[in-house]
Amino acid sequence: MDYAVRGPIPQRAAELKKTGRKIISCNIGNPQALGQPPLSFYRQVLSILEYPELVEIYKGNSLSHCPETAIEYAEYIQGEMDTGLGAYSDSKGHLFIREAVAQFIDRRDNTLERKGVLSDPDNIFLTDGASEGAKNIIELLIKDRMDGIMIPIPQYPLYSATIRRCGGRQVNYYLNEEMGWILTKNELEESYAKAQTENINIRAIVVINPGNPTGAVLNKKCIDEIVSFASEKGIAIIADEVYQENTYDVKFHSFAQSVWECPEVPLFSLHSVSKGFSGECGHRGGYLEIRNMPRLESTNQTMNDVLFRQASVNLCSNTVGQILVYLMVNPPPMDSEAGKLHQTEVNTILSQLRSKASIIKRSFQEMDGVQCFGKVGAMYLFPRLNLLPKQKNDFDYCMALLDSTGLTTVNGGGFGQKEGTHHLRIAFLPPKSILEEVLPKWVDFHRNYINS
Ligand SMILES: Cc1ncc(COP(=O)(O)O)c(C=O)c1O
Known part of the structure; x- marks a missing residue:
């Protein structure tokens, strides 16, 4: 079995990381590894379920750190589960x-x-x-x-x-x-x-x-x-x-x-x-x-x-x-404090994803022979690389990009592609500040690579 998203390119990235190189892991759709914060409501409810005594602690602290809705959710879930997180559930799930x-x-x-x-x-x-x-x-x-x-x-x-x-x-x-x-x-x-x-x-x-x-x-x-x-x-x-x-x-x-x-x-x-x-x-x-x-x-x-x-x-x-x-x-109701915060966090994550995709797509316009078809969806861009030097393929390109900039992507061959075409996949997940730092380096790298 081959599994390119964890294949030789990320393995090389791990080696470079051990030597102290800064690596930007865009090879996999793993948002929290690239700084996306977990949703507060999820973690509040989970924390209480993992450690039910927290409810008493929160109540003793006039609920200042945990919205009432999270406590209500956790109590409801606890009641429905009957047995708690540490027990097996039904085979199909609760x-x-x-x-x-x-x-x-x-x-x-x-x-x-x-x-x-x-x-x-x-x-x-x-x-x-x-x-x-x-x-x-x-x-x-x-x-x-x-x-x-x-x-x-x-x-x-x-x-x-x-x-x-x-x-x-x-x-x-x-x-x-x-x-x-x-x-x-x-x-x-x-x-x-x-x-x-x-x-x-x-x-x-x-x-x-x-x-x-x-x-x-x-x-x-x-x-x-x-x-x-x-x-x-x-x-x-x-x-x-x-x-x-x-x-x-x-x-x-x-x-x-x-x-x-x-x-x-x-x-x-x-x-x-x-x-x-x-x-x-x-x-x-x-x-x-x-x-x-x-x-x-x-x-x-x-x-x-x-x-x-x-x-x-x-x-x-x-x-x-x-x-x-x-x-x-089953997100928290919109008319609760928790629901409002939750919706704001969700909107922020989705709008940041969309704008990070646009930033990367704009950089492709500065790269000769790079074409990115279709609308933005999921968490990835999959541009075609039209001007690779003879004898080079997209795997060579991704490896060289990694060595030069620390940016870890996956070559199109890892997903399958029409014969004779070359692509790479990049997850548009890193924070904007990191993208702004690395994208100009990628543009330079690309110019040098296709002319090498
Ligand atoms: C299309 C697709 N399906 C399934 C998965 C795996 O999802 P999960 O983490 O839920 O196993 C991924 C992960 O990247 C994916 O991209």
């Missing part, structure tokens, strides 16, 4: 959290008003981050070595690595760079037809929306086309929607609402506390929602039964991650 997730999905998609299909808490699994959910599904979908999963190119390497680990076949479909990294039904058809000539039995298509590494956000028409493609071919959809809050200019459209009228298309959708405005990567929280639950061939069991058994073997996902999922889907 029921009250799965109910809150279902309500969040229905609010997000306006399901009731639009007479859609309500989310069912029984079909929701809380996971140790979205990665665990993705791995569990792919493991179940791949039964033999001719089973294939369609994945976008470029893609987040969790998918290529997991398919490989499970012994299945990776079937690439290419995103259209010049059209802003969207995907077309033609491309899906071609990729499917090619796989059929190789006798690959396609089981599912992975869609990452908003995209990593491209940042592209798919519109409703595109999503409906994917659903109709899946319906025609009789395959499932794995919708990785961990960046659903990171859309900046356009509205996010979920896959869940596009399958309301297609009960024949199984949908596995993933969300996480690692991204969005939460940035709680280290706490490993996420959920998997299943719609149009598939049956397992030649048994009377559903995927839910098997996933439940799989989850039971692991006992449960970590409880702190579960609580963060609860807080993500």
Whole structure:
């Protein structure tokens, strides 16, 4: 398995760091590692849950350090959990959290008003981050070595690595760079037809929306086309929607609402506390929602039964991650002090992300032969490098950029790209002050590199 975001470039960065070099880690979407502060409300509630005696201490201090809402939340959660953070939960995760997730999905998609299909808490699994959910599904979908999963190119390497680990076949479909990294039904058809000539039995298509590494956000028409493609071919959809809050200019459209009228298309959708405005990567929280639950061939069991058994073997996902999922889907009310502060913090994080992306994109204009297609989404820019010297590729470029400036990026090859093209991915997470310092160095480096 290859995993470029933790591959040779970051490994070289770690070596340089040991020698005292200043490293700016833009190789991975890890916001708090680059200075993004945790949301106050999350941490207040978590602290009380970890150490319930804090409530008495806060109360004795006239609540000056902790808003009443956080205490109420913590007391409510404690009551619902019954057992506390140190105990195992149900295998699928605490029921009250799965109910809150279902309500969040229905609010997000306006399901009731639009007479859609309500989310069912029984079909929701809380996971140790979205990665665990993705791995569990792919493991179940791949039964033999001719089973294939369609994945976008470029893609987040969790998918290529997991398919490989499970012994299945990776079937690439290419995103259209010049059209802003969207995907077309033609491309899906071609990729499917090619796989059929190789006798690959396609089981599912992975869609990452908003995209990593491209940042592209798919519109409703595109999503409906994917659903109709899946319906025609009789395959499932794995919708990785961990960046659903990171859309900046356009509205996010979920896959869940596009399958309301297609009960024949199984949908596995993933969300996480690692991204969005939460940035709680280290706490490993996420959920998997299943719609149009598939049956397992030649048994009377559903995927839910098997996933439940799989989850039971692991006992449960970590409880702190579960609580963060609860807080993500159930933020403090806007009319409370805590709610106002929370919203201000969220808005600040999202607007800073958007403006940091713009600053980096502006620098690309000063670099000859660098083209960055599409709107800004997720946490990454994925520019094309058109003028690399002969005999050099994007890996060489990223390594040299690291040596010269300390900026750690990942080369396009790590995500897959059209043959003959070169790219890099940069996470637009470092504080503005650091970007302002490093970007002019990158511009200089680029000029020298392409003329070397
Ligand atoms: C598209 C995508 N899916 C999943 C993940 C993993 O998320 P988690 O931290 O929830 O496992 C990432 C992490 O960068 C990602 O970019």
